Amino acid sequence: MALKPTIFKFIISLSDLDRDYYDTLHLTVAQHPSESLERMMARVLAYCLNAREGLVFTTGLSTPNEPDIWQRGLDDQLLSWIDVGEPAFERIKKASRQAREVKIYSFNQKSEVWWQQEQAQFKRLPVKVARFPWPAIQQLASLVERSMVCSLSISDATLYMAAKLGEAEIPCIELQG
Template identity: 45%
Template sequence: MALKSTIFKVELQVADMDRHHYADHQLTVAQHPSENDERMMVRVLAYALFAEEGLAFGRGLSTDDEPDLWQRDLTGAIERWIDVGQPDEKLVRKACHRARQVVLLTYGRVAGVWWAQNKGALERLPQLRVLHVPGPAVEQMAALVQRSMRLQCTVQDGLVWLGDGQRSVEIPLETWKAGA
């Protein structure tokens, strides 16, 4: 019998002063049985960083033909494709052919090795943006996990904070590739 996803309810308040986006978002986040809390919270962070109308979670780990998050325009064309982790370089190229903008949020100890191995090929993709979330911040974000969460994300001058009202995590995002 296959294991089922664990469902998390997230009330996410976003105050992104860099993009002038201020909104409350009600999210239902399905955590795949093979997904850890760190990866799930990086997906929530990705939602907060790129939140706007039409952004939705994909099927994620269960398929290679959908990203972790994506945004489509009214015609169904993919405006933004967002993946978390260290995907295969071929999948990144395929995503760049399908979407106007592709964003990768890498995290974890092996992300630097992955970037060193794939940087040459990925640098040639103009619409690709690669951001890295350092390990200590990811661990602190995972400590915020509860089945029902009320989170606040503040972005100002490139700095990011994520908190639950009692604890706050400063997230020093690193830009590994800026994109177009």
């Protein structure tokens, strides 16, 4: 019998001062059995940084040909492809031909090494790449509850999360814009 995902419910009061975007997000996030809390929270942050109508979580890890988050137009054209982690160059090259916008958010301990190795290739592609520092993601993951109400403020590419169990400050470092 296959393991089932763990379901998390978030109510996030989002104040994105960088984009003048304000909303209350009601997110239901399925954590894949092989996914860490840190990766799941990096997905939530990526969603919040790009929040807009039509943006959805995909089946992600369960379906290798899909990003973690995407937005499709009314004509089913792929508008945004958002990956979390350290994807292979070929995957992103293909995505950049399919979607109008491609973004990558790396977040873990190997993120810097991955970027040093892949940077030259990614520079040839019209993609945006950012990194969340690993210690900040670990701090954020320590605040997670299965059902949580929190606030997230984004200012000068820094995310400030306040939740019942504490607060976290997560810089979003632009590597390629």
